[in-house]
Amino acid sequence: xxxxxxxxxxxxxxxxxxxxxxxxxxxxxxxxxxxxxxxxxxxxxxxxxxxxxxxxxxxxxxxxxxxxxxxxxxxxxxxxxxxxxxxxxxxxxxxxxxxxxxxxxxxxxxxxxxxxxxxxxxxxxxxxxxxxxxxxxxxxxxxxxxxxxxxxxxxxxxxxxxxxxxxxxxxxxxxxxxxxxxxxxxxxxxxxxxxxxxxxxxxxxxxxxxxxxxxxxxxxxxxxxxxxxxxxxxxxxxxxxxxxxxxxxxxxxxxxxxxxxxxxxxxxxxxxxxxxxxxxxxxxxxxxxxxxxx
DNA sequence: CTGCAGGGGTAAA
DNA sequence: TTTACCCCTGCA
Numbered sequence: 001x002x003x004x005x006x007x008x009x010x011x012x013x014x015x016x017x018x019x020x021x022x023x024x025x026x027x028x029x030x031x032x033x034x035x036x037x038x039x040x041x042x043x044x045x046x047x048x049x050x051x052x053x054x055x056x057x058x059x060x061x062x063x064x065x066x067x068x069x070x071x072x073x074x075x076x077x078x079x080x081x082x083x084x085x086x087x088x089x090x091x092x093x094x095x096x097x098x099x100x101x102x103x104x105x106x107x108x109x110x111x112x113x114x115x116x117x118x119x120x121x122x123x124x125x126x127x128x129x130x131x132x133x134x135x136x137x138x139x140x141x142x143x144x145x146x147x148x149x150x151x152x153x154x155x156x157x158x159x160x161x162x163x164x165x166x167x168x169x170x171x172x173x174x175x176x177x178x179x180x181x182x183x184x185x186x187x188x189x190x191x192x193x194x195x196x197x198x199x200x201x202x203x204x205x206x207x208x209x210x211x212x213x214x215x216x217x218x219x220x221x222x223x224x225x226x227x228x229x230x231x232x233x234x235x236x237x238x239x240x241x242x243x244x245x246x247x248x249x250x251x252x253x254x255x256x257x258x259x260x261x262x263x264x265x266x267x268x269x270x271x272x273x274x275x276x277x278x279x280x281x282x283x284x285x286x287x288x289x290x291x292x293x294x
Numbered sequence: 295c296t297g298c299a300g301g302g303g304t305a306a307a
Numbered sequence: 308t309t310t311a312c313c314c315c316t317g318c319a
Contacts, residue, residue, distance in 0.1 A: 028302065125303040131315060132302090178313025183304085220304045241302035282302075 011064040018083035020106020021054045027107050027283040029230050031120050031133045047157035049150040078108045096251050100284035114198035116158040117231030122183050122218040138175045164188045183218025206234050229275040238274035247285045
């Protein structure tokens, strides 16, 4: 059972199992967290800056109140879920998954803001992670709220739709968004004009949600899945990306060109948990720079 | 130093 | 089903 207490201005979580900063933030689900000089991680979530430090199973939430911990960070870090039980279930299925789960111990699926998740993953299309992170940071700097200086740097919140609509397509191109500028502008405009609050999409079941998300320009099957997992906590959603396509088809002897077969295979075996399986596999595959035949 | 493939895909034909 | 696509980085 985890213990929570205050220590000065900090909030300290002790004996927290299945929680590892590096694996949580490097597994590819988020783009605004970075390592700090003290070995921790810092990032901006919901217009708040947070600096975390981990020593074993003790995690320090710097400058955080108990109330903020409970209201914001507890759901964000998915602390109510029993990851150990899920890992056992996943690992039990195949030696590869056993390795992947062991390697990515401490991964947690973050509950991120749907709006930020949507724009972030539109940017992620046919792009690499360092550049994705850089572009999102530029967006925040140019159009988000200044959160003041934290740990020696000025930080910025992710821009709201009303803030981002200030950017023309050309502005976004000038930031380096490339052909994604059109998608971002189009989506933002649609959301602002129709006064859409993406949080309300939570009410739909996963198939309906997917259908709605696919209506946005720049949101295809892969990006929609990412928004569903990371923005709406739908673990029954499974993004098929280039890594997963290669790895899963090779290891489980499936046709790499048949995403439907691949999804069906995983859906049958890991009902409602495919998203988590994908996260372990993706992280494992990417970090090992696995060479897969074409 | 130049050239070029490739990156957590998507829209359009 | 196939192709072009912004831009940046790494590597011949």
